[in-house]
Amino acid sequence: MNEHPTRLVYFAWVRERIGRQEEDVALPAEVETVADLLTWLKGRGEEYENALQYPEVIRVAINHEHVDHREKIAGAREIALFPPMTGG
Amino acid sequence: MTASVEPYVSIQREDFDVAAEIARLTTGQTNVGAVVNFIGLCRDEAGALSALELEHYPGMAKAEIARIANEALERWNLCGLTAIHRFGKMAPGDNIVLVVTASTHRQAAFEAASFLMDYLKSRAPFWKKEHRADGSAGDWVDAKEEDDEAAARWAR
Numbered sequence: 001m002n003e004h005p006t007r008l009v010y011f012a013w014v015r016e017r018i019g020r021q022e023e024d025v026a027l028p029a030e031v032e033t034v035a036d037l038l039t040w041l042k043g044r045g046e047e048y049e050n051a052l053q054y055p056e057v058i059r060v061a062i063n064h065e066h067v068d069h070r071e072k073i074a075g076a077r078e079i080a081l082f083p084p085m086t087g088g
Numbered sequence: 089m090t091a092s093v094e095p096y097v098s099i100q101r102e103d104f105d106v107a108a109e110i111a112r113l114t115t116g117q118t119n120v121g122a123v124v125n126f127i128g129l130c131r132d133e134a135g136a137l138s139a140l141e142l143e144h145y146p147g148m149a150k151a152e153i154a155r156i157a158n159e160a161l162e163r164w165n166l167c168g169l170t171a172i173h174r175f176g177k178m179a180p181g182d183n184i185v186l187v188v189t190a191s192t193h194r195q196a197a198f199e200a201a202s203f204l205m206d207y208l209k210s211r212a213p214f215w216k217k218e219h220r221a222d223g224s225a226g227d228w229v230d231a232k233e234e235d236d237e238a239a240a241r242w243a244r
Contacts, residue, residue: 012143012215013228034242037182064148066211080145084231086141087214088128088185088205 006073008041010051011082014058017051027073034060035069037079052081059084095157096170099149104172104186106157113168113190120167122194126187132180133244138221144175145213156207160189162184163203164196171204173214206238 005024009010031040038055041048052058060067061080073079098104098110114120130140141164153171160169170188171172178184187204191197218226 005236009145011213012217013144036121043210061213063144064145064151078147080148080211083215083228085210086214086216086229086231087144087212088209088235 006076006079009080011076013081013083014051014081017047019047032072032074033069033070034062034067034073034079037073038069038081041081058082065080089210093161093168095154095161096168096174097154099144099146099153099156100172100174101176103174103183106186107237108129109170109172109188111184113170113188117167117190119192120190121188121192122124122197123188124197125156126185126201127183128185128205130178130180130182131182132226134222136221137226139180139219140178140184141217141219142178143215143217144173148213149175153208153212154227155227156211159207160200160204164189164191166191166200169200169204171208173208173212175214187213197244203242206235206242209235210239213239220227 005026006081007022009022009023010018010020038052038058042052059082060069062071062076063078064075097237104125110123110125114123153173157169157171166189168190170186172186174184187199187201189197216229220226
C-alpha cells in the first residue's frame with residue numbers, strides 16, 4: 001500500500017452509477033497507471049463495474065489536469081473520473 | 089505585447105451582463121478595434137426540455153478554462169479576453185457561456201473566440217443533464233464527435 005490515501009472524485013453519470021461523489025482510497029502498489037486504476041476500481045463491486053464498463057470512454061484528470069490512460073499516478077493527491085465533457 | 093494581457097475567467101451560478109463584459113475589455117482601451125462575443129444559450133430541443141442542469145468540477149473548471157484562455161493569448165494578438173461559464177439549472181433561453189475577445193483587427197478576435205469555444209466544449213469539465221418537459225427522467229447529454237473534430241482543427 002502507498003502511505004497516503006488518494007482522493008477519487010466522480011462526476012456526471014460516473015458519479016451517479018458509482019453512487020458517491022468522492023472517496024479516499026489506499027491504492028495497492030501495483031496500480032501504477034490510470035489504466036491500472038480503472039481496472040482495479042472495476043473489481044470493487046457492481047456499481048463500479050457498471051460505471052466503468054467501457055473504461056476507454058472515461059476521462060481522467062490528476063490534480064486538476066487532463067491526463068491520458070497511460071499516465072503514472074504516483075504522487076497524485078486527487079484523481080477525477082468523468083464522462084466526455086459537454087459544456088459550452 | 090500579449091504576454092501582459094490577463095484573461096478574465098469566471099465560473100459562476102449567476103447570469104452575466106454582456107454589455108458590462110464588453111465594457112470590461114474596452115473601457116479606456118483606445119487600441120481596441122474589434123470585439124467579438126459568443127453567447128451559448130440553453131435551448132429546449134423543440135419543446136422537449138424544460139431545463140438543463142450543468143454540473144462542473146469546481147476545483148478544475150476555472151484552471152482549465154484559464155489554460156485554454158492563455159493558449160489563445162499566445163496564439164493571437166489580443167487586447168483582452170473574457171470567458172464566463174455558468175453552472176446550475178438553466179431554463180430554455182438562459183445564458184450558459186460567454187466568450188469575449190478584443191483585438192486591434194477583427195481576424196484575431198474572431199479566430200480566438202472560435203478557438204476558445206471549440207476547446208472549451210471538449211476540455212472544460214462541465215456536464216449537461218436534461219430535464220424533460222413531460223416530467224420523465226432526463227439523460228446526460230452525449231458528447232459529440234464533431235466537437236472533438238472542431239477542437240482538432242486548431243492542432244499545431
